Amino acid sequence: MQIGIIGSGNVGGTLGSRWAQAGHEVIFSSRNPQSPQMHDLAAKGGRTARAAPVAEAAKAEVLLLATPWEATEAALRSAGSLAGKTLIDATNPLLNLDGLTLGTTTSGGEQVAGWAQGAKIVKAFNTVGYNIMADPKFSAGNAVLFYCGDDTDAKQTVRKLTEELGFDPVDAGPLTQARTLEPFALLWISLAFRSGMGRDFAFQLLRR
């Protein structure tokens, strides 16, 4: 397969190098034609890898878009027409660790905090179905349960309650992380009820 890499940073570099190793023809590109990292990737990628301007990399049949969000629009403009191309979008419109520049700017958890004045809100048990709450233990391991909130003691209480049920609890940070846990729930629900996966799945935290 011919794969054009738009944005030769950590993500584009790692994936492009691995695909080149697998025998694909990989064309690295960058907004900076003199990018040392891009030329290094092309040199180390062997006979099936090379560096080229964005517009040339964009001629490949499959494209990986791996630009910083703020460089994404300009990169796509310099790529020319992409009609009919398969474009893998690996970007994220990150604003900071609390939000995205698009979409997620608040959450139900924060709204609840506004309604329940003074309460120590812990967002939890919103990311898996009740069937998983009934039995979070799978043969391969225990389901992860994310929680977030701004009160340390309240979070410790909730952590114990999740452990008692057999979950592997993970502290996702302050209450603003409900902005990520609520979309996570939407992902679970969509997989369960639209993608035909059914309700009986969950996620395990993998560590090395």
Place this chain on the structure above:
Amino acid sequence: MQIGIIGSGNVGGTLGSRWAQAGHEVIFSSRNPQSPQMHDLAAKGGRTARAAPVAEAAKAEVLLLATPWEATEAALRSAGSLAGKTLIDATNPLLNLDGLTLGTTTSGGEQVAGWAQGAKIVKAFNTVGYNIMADPKFSAGNAVLFYCGDDTDAKQTVRKLTEELGFDPVDAGPLTQARTLEPFALLWISLAFRSGMGRDFAFQLLRR
């Protein structure tokens, strides 16, 4: 521990029953004081479980909020002051399978689709760090890699590319699911760089 359940549906019922079994004092409540499900839960919950009005359940030291989103504000109003309480928020402000009523109403992936007119966008490789892309295999299993998009053939191509790298690919649905995959990335990034977990973790799909 004394635990008040606000909303005795599937989630409140499952968690409350399990906590009652574990010996906690559980008070089920519902917006409908005659709710058969609530009274059934209280009866089956043994000596440590009972049903009560929301305002009484809300007197417990720890509260589980497990209401349908549209009933949440009214439930909290009827609970009275919650100052100082530990409130576990298990709600999700779901609009439908494509979005949330708060927060996530669009995504970078959809923005990219607007810029790359005619391209077959597949959102992928945005939910784990490049170090996981370099090696998605953990001793306990392979990392999951979500992708979404509107073109079946393009998605099949991307699926193969993820499998070659050692990922366990999961089709998350249409491109609108970028609204869940981008916050998922934010969760990964926040755990890696703010919660002190470091970069070397991922998630495995668990099925029974």
